[in-house]
Amino acid sequence: MRHDEVIHRLRAQGYRLTQQRRLILNALAAHHGHVSARELHRIVARQAPAINLATVYRTLHWLERVGLAHAIDAGEHQRLYEYAATDDHHHLICRSCGAQQEIDHAVFDALRERLLERYAFVADPRHIAIFGWCARCRAAYAPADAAPSRRAAP
Amino acid sequence: MRHDEVIHRLRAQGYRLTQQRRLILNALAAHHGHVSARELHRIVARQAPAINLATVYRTLHWLERVGLAHAIDAGEHQRLYEYAATDDHHHLICRSCGAQQEIDHAVFDALRERLLERYAFVADPRHIAIFGWCARCRAAYAPADAAPSRRAAP
């Protein structure tokens, strides 16, 4: 695995490599996509039942600090983590069925340029969740490709 | 104020208009931008000290249900609310100084088109927070207009 070398560097920096950290980092790296601390705990607990949830939290903070994990920017009411080696990407989330689709960072290039021009702002979107309606649900609901009206009174 | 008529409609639908709801709605509408439940509670408590935090939460849920308030999509580790009459807009947030700038919904038009073409996804971004670096901080840090490198090891 790739992180062994990273870990080496970290050890050189005075951090200690414990079984728990190893397990948690592996689980995080193996898990494609986001994980909550709780889920991660459930996963590593299969291999090391004694591991404590607090340790997972502390380790996640540590991984974030040393740059091996990112906390999710946007999204729902729970903090999620992902392995930092993952390429920048974003998500489309369907309001109707909840399906998530990963999209490429490049889709934001035009927007970033525009923000730079108009607002002199260097955008660095790391993990944005964009809500809307996926093709399937749209087809199921209506033939038109217009979004369902949002402010409609019931 | 505009909501009197809305409230009228709601009353017609069988909802009851209490002092608390009136106060909370007014405070929410008067507050430009996002508010947390706690902050809103603090505000209304100035006029009605007996008002309970649970009531604020319940009222916010109710306002959301009837379409008078939106919960914030993206953003930080706290759920925030805003008055629904507010136009769709988004925020640029500086990672360095924390400054927030409101940006127009139209900035997303090109992105929405692209998402529709490429992913057949109808994006409905309501309140996205885009992190990055504002002009001032960028000037202070470096002459170049490049974003500070993100994955740099310390």
Added chain:
DNA sequence: ATCTATGCAAACCGTTTGCACGCTT
């Protein structure tokens, strides 16, 4: 041997809920 990281349990913070009562309708 040193001192970091862990386990445990309690604390914390925002949010939700059950219940009896008050107030709008």
Added chain:
DNA sequence: AAGCGTGCAAACGGTTTGCATAGAT
């Protein structure tokens, strides 16, 4: 008079922290 909405207090779920100890260096 009827019943929705409120206050109160307790419960809840996720996250953090103090403390003694195990374990990596």
